[in-house]
Amino acid sequence: xxxxxxxxxxxxxxxxxxxxxxxxxxxxxxxxxxxxxxxxxxxxxxxxxxxxxxxxxxxxxxxxxxxxxxxxxxxxxxxxxxxxxxxxxxxxxxxxxxxxxxxxxxxxxxxxxxxxxxxxxxxxxxxxxxxxxxxxxxxxxxxxxxxxxxxxxxxxxxxxxxxxxxxxxxxxxxxxxxxxxxxxxxxxxxxxxxxxxxxxxxxxxxxxxxxxxxxxxxxxxxxxxxxxxxxxxxxxxxxxxxxxxxxxxxxxxxxxxxxxxxxxxxxxxxxxxxxxxxxxxxxxxxxxxxxxxxxxxxxxxxxxxxxxxxxxxxxxxxxxxxxxxxxxxxxxxxxxxxxxxxxxxxxxxxxxxxxxxxxxxxxxxxxxxxxxxxxxxxxxxxxxxxxxxxxxxxxxxxxxxxxxxxxxxxxxxxxxxxxxxxxxxxxxxxxxxxxxxxxxxxxxxxxxxxxxxxxxxxxxxxxxxxxxxxxxxxxxxxxxxxxxxxxxxxxxxxxxxxxxxxxxxxxxxxxxxxxxxxxxxxxxxxxxxxxxxxxxxxxxxxxxxxxxxxxxxxxxxxxxxxxxxxxxxxxxxxxxxxxxxxxxxxxxxxxxxxxxxxxxxxxxxxxxxxxxxxxxxxxxxxxxxxxxxxxxxxxxxxxxxxxxxxxxxxxxxxxxxxxxxxxxxxxxxxxxxxxxxxxxxxxxxxxxxxxxxxxxxxxxxxxxxxxxxxxxxxxxxxxxxxxxxxxxxxxxxxxxxxxxxxxxxxxxxxxxxxxxxxxxxxxxxxxxxxxxxxxxxxxxxxxxxxxxxxxxxxxxxxxxxxxxxxxxxxxxxxxxxxxxxxxxxxxxxxxxxxxxxxxxxxxxxxxxxxxxxxxxxxxxxxxxxxxxxxxxxxxxxxxxxxxxxxxxxxxxxxxxxxxxxxxxxxxxxxxxx
RNA sequence: GGGCGAAUAGCUCAGUUGGUUCAGAGCGCCUGCCUUACAAGCAGGAAGUCGGGGGUUCGAAUCCCUCUUCGCCCACCA
Numbered sequence: 001x002x003x004x005x006x007x008x009x010x011x012x013x014x015x016x017x018x019x020x021x022x023x024x025x026x027x028x029x030x031x032x033x034x035x036x037x038x039x040x041x042x043x044x045x046x047x048x049x050x051x052x053x054x055x056x057x058x059x060x061x062x063x064x065x066x067x068x069x070x071x072x073x074x075x076x077x078x079x080x081x082x083x084x085x086x087x088x089x090x091x092x093x094x095x096x097x098x099x100x101x102x103x104x105x106x107x108x109x110x111x112x113x114x115x116x117x118x119x120x121x122x123x124x125x126x127x128x129x130x131x132x133x134x135x136x137x138x139x140x141x142x143x144x145x146x147x148x149x150x151x152x153x154x155x156x157x158x159x160x161x162x163x164x165x166x167x168x169x170x171x172x173x174x175x176x177x178x179x180x181x182x183x184x185x186x187x188x189x190x191x192x193x194x195x196x197x198x199x200x201x202x203x204x205x206x207x208x209x210x211x212x213x214x215x216x217x218x219x220x221x222x223x224x225x226x227x228x229x230x231x232x233x234x235x236x237x238x239x240x241x242x243x244x245x246x247x248x249x250x251x252x253x254x255x256x257x258x259x260x261x262x263x264x265x266x267x268x269x270x271x272x273x274x275x276x277x278x279x280x281x282x283x284x285x286x287x288x289x290x291x292x293x294x295x296x297x298x299x300x301x302x303x304x305x306x307x308x309x310x311x312x313x314x315x316x317x318x319x320x321x322x323x324x325x326x327x328x329x330x331x332x333x334x335x336x337x338x339x340x341x342x343x344x345x346x347x348x349x350x351x352x353x354x355x356x357x358x359x360x361x362x363x364x365x366x367x368x369x370x371x372x373x374x375x376x377x378x379x380x381x382x383x384x385x386x387x388x389x390x391x392x393x394x395x396x397x398x399x400x401x402x403x404x405x406x407x408x409x410x411x412x413x414x415x416x417x418x419x420x421x422x423x424x425x426x427x428x429x430x431x432x433x434x435x436x437x438x439x440x441x442x443x444x445x446x447x448x449x450x451x452x453x454x455x456x457x458x459x460x461x462x463x464x465x466x467x468x469x470x471x472x473x474x475x476x477x478x479x480x481x482x483x484x485x486x487x488x489x490x491x492x493x494x495x496x497x498x499x500x501x502x503x504x505x506x507x508x509x510x511x512x513x514x515x516x517x518x519x520x521x522x523x524x525x526x527x528x529x530x531x532x533x534x535x536x537x538x539x540x541x542x543x544x545x546x547x548x549x550x551x552x553x554x555x556x557x558x559x560x561x562x563x564x565x566x567x568x569x570x571x572x573x574x575x576x577x578x579x580x581x582x583x584x585x586x587x588x589x590x591x592x593x594x595x596x597x598x599x600x601x602x603x604x605x606x607x608x609x610x611x612x613x614x615x616x617x618x619x620x621x622x623x624x625x626x627x628x629x630x631x632x633x634x635x636x637x638x639x640x641x642x643x644x645x646x647x648x649x650x651x652x653x654x655x656x657x658x659x660x661x662x663x664x665x666x667x668x669x670x671x672x673x674x675x676x677x678x679x680x681x682x683x684x685x686x687x688x689x690x691x692x693x694x695x696x697x698x699x700x701x702x703x704x705x706x707x708x709x710x711x712x713x714x715x716x717x718x719x720x721x722x723x724x725x726x727x728x729x730x731x732x733x734x735x736x737x738x739x740x741x742x743x744x745x746x747x748x749x750x751x752x753x754x755x756x757x758x759x760x761x762x763x764x765x766x767x768x769x770x771x772x773x774x775x776x777x778x779x780x781x782x783x784x785x786x787x788x789x790x791x792x793x794x795x796x797x798x799x800x801x802x803x804x805x806x807x808x809x810x811x812x813x814x815x816x817x818x819x820x821x822x823x824x825x826x827x828x829x830x831x832x833x834x835x836x837x838x839x840x841x842x843x844x845x846x847x848x849x850x851x852x853x854x855x856x857x858x859x860x861x862x863x864x865x866x867x868x869x870x871x872x873x874x875x876x877x878x879x880x881x882x883x884x885x886x887x888x889x890x891x892x893x894x895x896x897x898x899x900x901x902x903x904x905x906x907x908x909x910x911x912x913x
Numbered sequence: 914g915g916g917c918g919a920a921u922a923g924c925u926c927a928g929u930u931g932g933u934u935c936a937g938a939g940c941g942c943c944u945g946c947c948u949u950a951c952a953a954g955c956a957g958g959a960a961g962u963c964g965g966g967g968g969u970u971c972g973a974a975u976c977c978c979u980c981u982u983c984g985c986c987c988a989c990c991a
Contacts, residue, residue, distance in 0.1 A: 008951060195988080202991090241991060291990040298991095305989040370988080415917065419986070422916080426987090515986080550925080552984065583939090584926075589918090590984090592925060600924085604939055607953045618950035666927075670938075685950080769957090775945095776957035782946060813948085833934075865933060872932090877971035886932055886972095893933080 006731075010613035012573025015727045020135055023726075028072075028741045029140050031079035033500040040076035041508030041538075042068055043489050044141065045521070046149065048087035049123050050094045053133035055547040055555050055581075056514065058565040059591055062578045063544055063665060064512045065139050069719035070660045072140070073745040079505050080140060081492055082131060083147035086123075088439040088481040089184050089376045095119045095438075112437050119438050123148075136566055138574050138722045140741065145501075147492040149484040150440070157491040158484045159443045159459055161532065166444075166457045170392045171432075173444075173455070177300070177307040178431050180384035181374035182327030182344075186435040187388050189480060190428060191519050193372040193381045202367035203244050203352060204292065206236035206360045207253060207270040210278055237270055237281070238362045240292025242369065244355065245347040247272055248334045249299045249322040251310055254284040259294050273360045274336050274351065284309045301385040319385055327382055344382070389433040389442060389477070397424045399530040400523060408536055409526060412663050416515060416543045423519050432480045439478030447472055486524035489537035496532075511538045514546060542663050545590035547581075552592065563595045568602055575721035576605030582720050583669040608673060609724050612717065615681040616728040619710045622692050623733055628704040637701045640764070640803040641687040643757035648679050649709050653748040656716045665720070672716045680709060683765065687807045711735070712746045760800035763834050764808060767801060770830035771812035774840045778828060785815035786840060792819070793835030793899055801836075829855060829907045835899035837907070852913035855904055862901045869894045 023029055031039075042064050047057060064080060072078035095118055096107050107115045127148070134141065147154060165171040179193035180186070239253060250272050255262040265281045272279060286309055287296045300310035300319040310317045322330045329347045331340045336354070339347045355361040372381040401424045403409040404417055411417040433442060445456045447465035454467040465472050484491070489508055493501040507529070513522060522541055529537035548554055549561040556562065568577045580602050584591050594601045635643075652675040659667035688706060691698035711732060718725040718740050729740035737743040771788055780786060792798035801808065801819060809817050827841040828851060869890050872878050879887055 006950095009953070010951095239991090243991080286989080288990045296991055303989080303991075305991075308989080369990090419917080422987075518986095546985090548984095552919095589926085594925080600940060603953070607939095607951095610951065610953045614951035614954085616950085621950080662929090664929085667929090670927075674938090681950085682955085772956060773958090779945070782948060782956085868933060872971075875971055878932095879971085881971060882932070889932080889934095 006613075006617050008614065008617070010573070010610045010724060012575065012609070012723060013570060016136070016138075016569075016574055016723050019723050019726050020138065023140060023739065023741050024143070026739055026742070028739060029080075029142050030144050031077055031142050031505070033504040035077045037075055037077040039505050039509075040068070040071035040078045041081070041505045042079070042510050042512065043081045043492060043508055043538075044083060045511075045513045045517070046083045046085040046147075046485065046488060047130045048090050049084040049127045049148065050087065050091050051084075051130045053130050053137075053565050054557075055563045055565055055593065057130065057134070058137060058568075058577060059544060059547055059581045060512060060514065061134055061139050062137060062581050063542070064510075065137075065722075066578075066582060066660070066665055066668075066719045067510055067512070067663075068140055069722060069741065070745065072741070073715065073718065073743060075744065077504070079142055079145070079508075081145050081147070081505075082134070082139075082141035082143065083145075083488075083492060084127060084131065084149070085481060085485055086148065086150040086439060088434055088436050088478060089186065090481075091119060091123075092436050092438040093184065093376060095122050098122065107437065116437050133566060136569050136574060137577060140722070145492070149481070149488075153494065154484070154487075154491050155440055156459075157487055157495055158440045158479065160496055161487060161528070162440075162443055162479065162483075163457055163459050164532075165391060170395060172390055172392065173387060174390045174429075175385070175387050177302070177304040177383045177385050178388050179372055179381045180325070180386070181377065181379055182325065182382050183377045183379040184374060184436075185325055187384075187386065187431055187433060188374060188381065189431050189482075191482075192375045192480075194375050195370040196373045196378075197368060198371045198380075200242050200367050200369060200371070202240050202242055202292070202365050203355075203361065204238050204240050204363035204365075205244060205247065205273060205355060206238055206362055207273060207297075208236050208360075209265075210269045210271050236360070237265070237295055238293045239295045239297045241297055242367060243299075243302075243348070244351045245329065245339070245344055246299045246302045246322065247297060247351075248275060248277075248329075248332070248336070248339075249301050249320045250277075250279055250297045251300055251317045251319065252279050252298045252313065253281045253295050254287055254298055254309060254313075255281070255295050256287040256289045257283040257285060259287075259289050261294065272334075273358065274354055275334060277334055282313050284312065302383050304383055307385065321385055323382060323384075325384075388431045389444075391430040391432055391483075393427045393429055393527075396527040396531055397427045397523075400424055400526040403526060403530070403536050408539065410540050412540060412542045416518060416541070419515070420518055420523055420541075424523055430480075432483045433475075433477040434480055435476070436478050439481065440484060442475040442477050442479060444475040445472035446475065482520050482524060485521055486528045487532070489525055489529060490533050506533060506537070507535045508538045510540045510542055512542045512544065515543050516546075518543070540663075547591045547593060550592060550594045550596075552590070555593075555595070561595050563593055563598065563601075568598065571598065572602040572606040573609055573723070575609045575724050576602050579605035579608060579669060579673075579721055582665045583673070584666070608677070609721060611677055611681060612721070612724055613728070615676065615685060616710065616714075616731075618685060619706050620728070620731045623703055623707055625703055626700055627707055627733075628700055630704070630708055633701075633704065637698075638705075639687075639698075639701075640757055640760055640800065641684060641807065642701065642705050643754045644761035645679060645684040645709055646705065646752045647754040647758050648675065649712055650748040650750070650753045652679075652716065653712065653746045657745070657748075660719070669720050672713065672720070676713050676717065680713060683761075684709070686811055687804070690806060690810065707732075714740060715743055715746050718743075760796060760803070763797050763800045763832065763836065764804045766832045766834065767836065767838060768808055768811045770832055770838050771808075771814065771840060774828040774830060774838075774842075775813070778842055778845055780842070780845075782813060785813060786842070787816045787818065788812070788814050789818040789820070789839045789841070791837040791839070791903070793832075793837075793903075797834055797836045829904075829911075831858065831900045831903050831907075833896070833900075835896055835903060837903045848911060848913075851911055852908065855908050855911070855913065859901065859904050859908070862897050862904065866894065866897050866901065869897065 068078050068080045099105055179188040181188055253270060266283055268281050269278050270281060298306045298309050300307045301321045302323060320332060320334055322332055322335055323344055324330050327344045329335050329339045329342050339350055374381055404421055443457060443459060445462055447454045447468060447470050449468055449470040452465060452468040452470060454465055456462045456466045456472060462472060490506050493499055493506060495502060525537050529535060546554055553559060553561060565577060581591055652671055655671040656668045659671060688702040691702040714725045714729055726740045729735060790801055792801055805817055825841055826843055826846040827839050830838045872890055
């Protein structure tokens with residue numbers, strides 16, 4: 001193929017789709033369960049089936065793809081297993097809105113069957129959107145193995161897990177206060193009910209005191225404590241609450257058993273304000289004496305804590321539910337008529353107004369506190385007494401904890417391990433039933449016979465009650481979405497069948513995700529992995545940061561601060577996107593991107609791609625002549641620059657490999673970036689040009705090295721920028737592997753590491769930079785060739801300058817570089833880091849004052865450095881205690897700076913400063 | 914209430930085991946260049962008392978304490 005035809009600007013959109021299809025058609029993406037290669041497995045965190053690609057996915061999946069491509073090139077049987085999650089509440093909400101918009105109907109109007117049918121249509125139409133979008137960023141997933149948590153086979157696994165856990169005694173049906181979303185009309189787990197700060201009020205309400213005979217009780221109620229709330233009124237007790245509307249569900253007031261203020265009140269009766277309901281005063285150690293008046297109202301049906309307290313009180317208490325499923329006041333006789341049917345917040349206002357009127361409101365103060373909200377719709381959760389299914393978590397947590405503690409499971413960065421450990425240690429039972437229609441329906445059947453009441457739990461619907469033979473009806477509820485996600489690492493591979501995939505690809509290796517779902521998903525996968533597979537599902541959990549805007553706010557649809565990855569791909573290319581997020585995502589930190597300035601954010605990545613493109617174009621178009629294979633290279637023909645670049649290559653191979661192994665993707669990106677741009681493009685390619693255009697043998701060597709170095713660079717860059725590297729690979733003559741995606745990862749060749757060459761070429765670079773600096777300072781036009789005289793500080797320096805004299809002259813645009821002594825006449829002076837001195841004769845153009853000033857500045861800087869290093873060397877403590885090599889290095893510095901200082905002094909004299 | 918993280922150039926951030934080759938990169942800014950791979954480029958340059966204070970050490974951006982400011986997670990004071 002003719003590289004000369006390649007455009008000078010890299011156009012990603014012209015090639016990306018083709019390249020991707022080529023990978024797919026060549027089977028690059030498909031893992032082989034029967035290969036001999038060691039497996040490497042990542043299971044994707046399955047995006048919600050309704051999701052559209054956002055930057056968080058962009059980051060998450062780019063990281064996974066970099067790791068997968070890296071290990072694939074290293075020869076492992078790499079499987080990246082993709083798929084989607086049915087996302088119960090989220091998806092149901094989306095389609096509910098859709099139905100409302102389309103038909104103006106609620107899901108209840110359609111009925112369960114029809115509504116679920118509608119969701120399936122939606123899923124079939126748009127469910128693979130996000131997976132298709134992942135292709136655009138180059139994700140090399142094994143699409144043949146795409147899974148969905150509601151696939152038949154997968155669903156079967158979910159139900160089996162429920163049945164097994166039930167029969168193992170780890171799933172039970174419980175009656176307790178759970179988190180309820182009055183908007184989604186379902187129960188939520190603790191994790192799904194997230195705390196958010198809210199500005200509310202704390203209401204101090206007077207509960208009228210009633211004697212046991214129904215008479216008012218007189219006299220002081222508290223001998224001491226100096227607490228004002230209850231002192232003034234002897235006929236009422238003040239209670240602080242944020243939720244006055246729940247008082248109709250109160251069953252008692254309680255105070256702390258040691259609270260002297262109320263000691264005499266125990267056993268007395270008070271009346272719920274605005275009602276005739278009388279309730280007792282009791283004690284509970286759970287009461288915080290310092291809070292409010294120290295008297296707590298107990299509302300067992302609408303507060304989990306109160307539920308516990310009521311359970312601990314002597315005697316049986318009813319637990320009246322006064323707020324219905326939709327968050328409205330109930331119609332119980334306990335609820336005042338004027339409040340019945342009102343929304344809980346309206347009811348709160350009305351109740352408070354009524355209390356005021358009755359002079360039963362002692363105080364109302366602003367109050368900021370954390371309240372649980374539905375994680376899907378952000379409605380304030382209503383604690384609610386109901387029957388739900390729970391998983392007993394403690395036994396499952398034990399091996400998951402052990403795995404972390406004995407190092408079988410590690411976190412990157414490590415600190416997240418503590419979060420994981422803490423959660424597992426404090427773990428509580430998991431409410432897994434959801435009052436939704438979209439999801440895995442719970443495989444439990446209730447006997448219709450009231451006298452029997454048996455529950456049959458089975459994988460397949462029973463014909464009749466297994467105890468009494470009577471008719472049964474299935475539980476209406478479905479399972480929490482996460483109850484299917486936690487099986488992802490093995491249910492995707494065909495569990496419970498003993499499949500080849502399970503044999504080959506379980507357990508997996510790396511899990512890449514954000515910290516937010518450590519509890520929801522990561523910890524639970526580990527538990528399920530141990531319980532059902534007997535092994536951890538992965539060995540490393542790599543936790544990456546969150547994508548935020550420049551104000552450090554999380555990118556979100558509602559804030560409108562998101563970035564559309566597809567727009568970035570079309571404007572800057574997938575590789576630019578990938579490079580930007582990888583280079584900007586050091587381990588453990590958030591990724592800050594500017595949604596208002598895509599240019600600033602992504603241009604550097606695009607520019608780098610363009611650089612790769614152009615250096616590639618140049619190199620490829622110069623490979624026409626004969627090329628010597630590496631195994632026939634004769635080092636005798638190498639120039640200094642050749643040895644230098646080959647040594648640099650070995651280092652960048654080591655650096656990149658180590659960085660990727662340690663999940664330091666940003667280090668890998670930077671290492672290869674600087675190698676390609678600085679070492680290869682700016683120096684080696686420039687150095688090599690005369691040989692390419694000139695002498696035959698030199699050209700042959702140069703071409704061989706150029707080809708080899710560039711080929712290695714493409715391999716190293718491929719995991720991060722797969723498209724452009726694959727495209728350029730296609731033009732590489734005689735590539736051993738037809739596709740870079742399946743090519744081998746480079747191994748460093750130790751004999752090519754050449755410290756001397758690196759040292760010497762470094763001196764050459766410094767000399768060129770010094771002359772360039774002089775040119776710039778004196779505005780010498782590029783066309784004007786000047787001469788320079790260098791005074792090498794050592795034989796090493798002399799040999800280096802001699803070896804690359806032609807390079808120095810070319811790159812510094814020198815007519816001639818003289819190698820000996822000091823120059824004559826007026827000119828500019830520079831001293832190199834190694835002590836070598838350069839003189840550039842500039843005749844009249846020179847400004848002696850300026851030169852003197854510059855040399856004095858230099859001298860002063862060196863004096864400062866010398867002072868520091870000498871102080872150190874004179875310090876016995878330092879010389880004695882610091883490691884020998886550190887001291888040695890300081891001595892070398894001192895010598896080098898002293899030499900530079902001497903050279904400068906001589907210059908100053910020569911100029912007559 | 915408990916825990917964690919961050920603060921380095923105008924901006925976004927590197928800086929792993931303390932050692933003036935670690936005070937850096939990219940962007941932005943200033944100067945000069947359309948030098949036949951690349952103006953999405955080349956060359957040169959200015960710019961930071963490493964959040965404040967204290968300590969450990971021969972030596973601190975790096976370790977310890979403390980304060981300030983942001984951010985996150987967990988949490989049954991209603």
